Amino acid sequence: MKDKSVKKYILKLVGQEIFKEVKCMASDKVNSILQSTNANDLKCFSWNSLLTELTQFAPLMSSVLVSATKTRAPRSNTKAVIGMCAAIILKHRNPRMNIVQKINSLILYAGHSSKQVYQRLNPLNLTVSHVSMIRVLAKVGLGYDARVKEWRDSLLATITDEDELTTQQAPWSKSTEDGAADSDDCSTDSDDSWKQFPPMTSDEEDQPSEDHDSADDTGDEDLNDSGHLGTCSRSTEEESSG
Known part of the structure; x- marks a missing residue:
């Protein structure tokens, strides 16, 4: 050589x-x-x-x-x-x-590099362009949230099934509603029972009832029989005669 x-x-x-x-x-x-x-x-x-x-x-x-x-x-x-x-x-x-350049571009993207970095490194064949990097990123990230979507769908399916079970009428709900209706009717009748009697007039309100008078008479007789009020009545008569 x-x-x-x-x-x-x-x-x-x-x-x-x-x-x-x-x-x-x-x-x-x-x-x-x-x-x-x-x-x-x-x-x-x-x-x-x-x-x-x-x-x-x-x-x-x-x-x-x-x-x-x-x-x-x-x-x-x-x-x-x-x-x-x-x-x-x-x-x-x-x-x-350009697979090596794609990897370099993704590394720069992870480091939040600006477009100017790609514009300077792309002519040196160190990276791909910024537009190509975005396409690669979309392709790499395709389906990255598939497991999350499956989990979401399973939760939605569970919630939907629970809503259907809630909206369905229970076998005992009808009897419960009928019982409630009967209780409402009873309460209504008991509350409105007083309406079947006619209202009292002013004369009836002023006139004393017979039951009260008889009760007073009976009380007087009882007191006279006891002897206490009888003594008071004799002294009253003697004073009036004197």
């Missing part, structure tokens, strides 16, 4: 081979995870699956990226760096290979 003329041709051949690999991987012939539009793939995405595809369909590009990110001390984010570099390159080749 010290010969610059030979190195030049080798690098040209390596570039052509990488171009073929990227073109093949970005085509529809390869069912790449980067082209997936499934919400489950967004949730279950891993860098290992992407690196496996790179090793299988783009081995030369993968080896170049691995060599470029090699360090003396191993780092935990090496796979993520290689996968991100490959995702940027492949999205530049085919805009539909």
Whole structure:
């Protein structure tokens, strides 16, 4: 590789081979995870699956990226760096290979990022546009409240059944109503019974009743028989005669 003329041709051949690999991987012939539009793939995405595809369909590009990110001390984010570099390159080749960019956009949305952030990062193939992010968000959130709706429907069904049971007439309600009606009739008769007697006139109210007079006479006789009032009556007669 010290010969610059030979190195030049080798690098040209390596570039052509990488171009073929990227073109093949970005085509529809390869069912790449980067082209997936499934919400489950967004949730279950891993860098290992992407690196496996790179090793299988783009081995030369993968080896170049691995060599470029090699360090003396191993780092935990090496796979993520290689996968991100490959995702940027492949999205530049085919805009539909953007699952990594969708994930980045959702992370930014969770952080309440503004539209200007998407406008600046989208041209760098780091994210999708703000409009695309909204579509992805709607697709990911589709059916997220299905369990809540099922729970709501079960509650509504229970409430409806209880209302039907409440509105249905109980077998004993009719007899209870009849009994109440009879009691009302009795109370009415007892309350209005006094109306069958004619009202008293003023003369009848002033005239004393015979029962009261007889009771007074009987009381006088009883007192005379006792002898106490008799003594008072004799003394009264003697004074009047004197």
